[in-house]
Amino acid sequence: MKIGELAHETGVGVRLLRYYEAQGLLASRRSEGGHRHYGPEAPAAVARIRTLLAAGLPTRIIRELMPCFSGDGTALQACVLDHLRSQLADMDSRIADLTRARTALGDILDASTRALAPAAAGR
Known part of the structure; x- marks a missing residue:
C-alpha cells in the first residue's frame, strides 16, 4: 500500500x-x-x-x-520485559520528582499569598 x-x-x-x-x-x-x-x-x-x-x-x-x-x-517477548520495567521505574521516579516540585511550588505560592494578604487588606 x-x-x-x-x-x-x-x-x-x-x-x-x-x-x-x-x-x-x-x-x-x-x-x-x-x-x-x-x-x-x-x-x-x-x-x-x-x-x-x-x-x-x-x-x-x-x-x-x-x-x-x-x-x-x-x-x-519476555526478553524485553525487564527493559520495560526499568522504563516504568524511571517514569515513577520522574513522577515522584514532579510531585515534590509541585508541592514545593504550592508551598511558595501559599506563603506568598498569606504574606500579601495583610498588605492588600490595608489598601
Whole structure:
C-alpha cells in the first residue's frame, strides 16, 4: 500500500509516517519512481508505535522494541520485559520528582499569598 493509503487506514498523517520511517520504526520499500510502499503488516506496526508512544516511550526505545513483539503482535517477548520495567521505574521516579516540585511550588505560592494578604487588606 502507498503512504496515503496507510495514512487513511491508520488515521496517522503522512508526515508522521515519514517521521516513523526516518526513526527506524517503520519500513517501506521504494518503487522505481521513489514512492513508498508498505506491506500488509504496516497498519499493525503503526498501531504498536502509537501504543508505545502513548505509554511515554521515546522513539529510540520503541525502535529497540519493534522486533520483539510476539507472533500476534500484541505482546512483547519476555526478553524485553525487564527493559520495560526499568522504563516504568524511571517514569515513577520522574513522577515522584514532579510531585515534590509541585508541592514545593504550592508551598511558595501559599506563603506568598498569606504574606500579601495583610498588605492588600490595608489598601
